[in-house]
Amino acid sequence: MEDLKDITKVFKALADSSRVRIIKMLESKPLCVCEITFVLNLSTSTVSKHLSILRDCGLILDEKNGKWVNYMINPDLNSNLREQLINLVNTSLVNDNFIKLDKANLIMADRNLLCNI
Amino acid sequence: MEDLKDITKVFKALADSSRVRIIKMLESKPLCVCEITFVLNLSTSTVSKHLSILRDCGLILDEKNGKWVNYMINPDLNSNLREQLINLVNTSLVNDNFIKLDKANLIMADRNLLCNI
DNA sequence: TTGTTATTTCGCTAAATGACGAAATGAATT
DNA sequence: AATTCATTTCGTCATTTAGCGAAATAACAA
Numbered sequence A, B: 001m002e003d004l005k006d007i008t009k010v011f012k013a014l015a016d017s018s019r020v021r022i023i024k025m026l027e028s029k030p031l032c033v034c035e036i037t038f039v040l041n042l043s044t045s046t047v048s049k050h051l052s053i054l055r056d057c058g059l060i061l062d063e064k065n066g067k068w069v070n071y072m073i074n075p076d077l078n079s080n081l082r083e084q085l086i087n088l089v090n091t092s093l094v095n096d097n098f099i100k101l102d103k104a105n106l107i108m109a110d111r112n113l114l115c116n117i
Numbered sequence C: 001t002t003g004t005t006a007t008t009t010c011g012c013t014a015a016a017t018g019a020c021g022a023a024a025t026g027a028a029t030t
Numbered sequence D: 001a002a003t004t005c006a007t008t009t010c011g012t013c014a015t016t017t018a019g020c021g022a023a024a025t026a027a028c029a030a
Helices: A004-014 A017-026 A033-040 A044-056 A080-091 A097-108 A111-115 B004-014 B017-026 B033-040 B044-056 B080-091 B097-108 B111-115
Strands: A060-065 A068-073 B060-065 B068-073
Touching: A004 A017, A004 A044, A004 A080, A004 B004, A004 B017, A017 A033, A017 A044, A017 A060, A017 A068, A017 A080, A017 A097, A017 B004, A033 A044, A033 A068, A033 A097, A044 A060, A044 A068, A080 B080, B004 B017, B004 B044, B004 B080, B017 B033, B017 B044, B017 B060, B017 B068, B017 B080, B017 B097, B033 B044, B033 B068, B033 B097, B044 B060, B044 B068
Parallel strands: none
Antiparallel strands: A060 A068, B060 B068
16 A cells, blocks of 8 residues: 555656666666666666655666676566556657657667776 | 657656645636635745646636636646646546645635625 | 676755745726 | 735755765676
8 A cells, every 4th residue: 555655755756867768778678787777878876866766666676697787677566556657668769859769779788898908 | 749858847746745635636627716825824925936847837727816826736737748648647646635735725715705804 | 806887876066946034916896 | 906825936955866986895707
């Protein structure tokens, strides 16, 4: 059961364009911090903070994998609200130019290339 | 067609508990600023600002009526996103205690009583 | 163990936001 | 025209937030 505080927290998490861009990226596949950092062109610490905000409201999950941390859309969005919000974001912005560019850049964002230099 | 900026603006509008409470109140019926101010127990200017934020992202409408301004959920939410968000808020928080209390207080908030003293 | 690398946490700064009261605006009434 | 009253706008203040770089942490590699 969701209360006002929980719901506001989820809306706050989505009330930032960088975080919406992250959700849109994660719709393709799980990503590590450095891949997202490459696409958003922000500092690693800033991206890490954004991810923790999305995680703390239950929209995404992290999973350790060696020295990487993979982030993904929470496959078990234990509420109708979160599920519908993710669907809403998922079906939105399909023609937005920034989102298209992010998706194009994501193709070039191979963690091995990014990290082994 | 919605772009990233528009969508972020709508999420920002909902990322505040007072504004979510306003949306929940407007689900019952159109309300003037003084009725909402009575329930939220905030200053008139603050409530007016909240209402303008909700209006500027297209979620609500205002309608002059004599010296009052009636605010209501926009009956013509010209986008799937706004429509689904309003539905989402509408179906959420039905058991939240603060929202219940707001609805109870709203019954006592008659604009004639509030304004004719 | 020591080094390397990915991520997180910390401390800071600049900008945005929510709150208020006071002043301005707009519409009805006298 | 002057007054009254609901609402909006303005100026200010305190708090929150997004951003960064540096330091701390965690996990693999040598």
